[in-house]
Amino acid sequence: MKFLVLCLGNIGPEYADTRHNIGFMVADYLAAKFDAPRFEIGRHAFVTEFKHKGHAYTLVKPTTYMNLSGKAAAHWLATLKIPVENMIVVTDDLALPFGKLRLKGQGSAGGHNGLKDIQATLSTDVYARLRFGVDANFPKGRQVDYVLNPFSADELIELPTRIEKSADAILAFGSMGLERAMNVVNVK
Secondary structure, three states, X not given: OEEEEEEOOOXXXXXXXXXXXXXXXXXXXXXXXXXXXXXXXXXXXXXXXXXXXXEEEEEEEEOXXXXXXXXXXXXXXXXXXOOHHHEEEEEEEXXXXXXXXXXXOOOOOOOOHHHHHHHHHHOOOOOEEEEEEOOOOOOOOOHHHHHOOEOOHHHHXXXXXXXXXXXXXXHHHHHHOHHHHXXXXXXX
């Protein structure tokens, strides 16, 4: 079985370690963990793949910037002939405390421009998304600055463990299916 893991972020060194790029961080962790080939530039994304327990996972880091993530989703789903129910999107979420994970199978974009574009491009809100809490510790009107800044020193201590948990959630989605994985991921 094949899965598309669409990990949201922004390209460029100025965004590398920011909260908005947690998706890219999770993709890099999975690629390293499973000794995947180097990410290659493909249409609308950097792409690599790995196998785990008989399943093939394609990791996609869009090069379209966050607000146009739907282009990468649509292209790679079609190119790899992967049904949308086998796609999981990894993204940051201001509504969750730092490091809290929430796996869902449908719902609103919750104000997230990357998810809005995916839903508009695919004409559906029914797809798995793993939301990684980045908290909302910013003054009113400073949301963009907050998500485009690096994690705090305290957050950096816990970040590797939370990235590992995110990777485990993605593998659970592939091996157990969405419903069972939600029961495991969302109780922690």
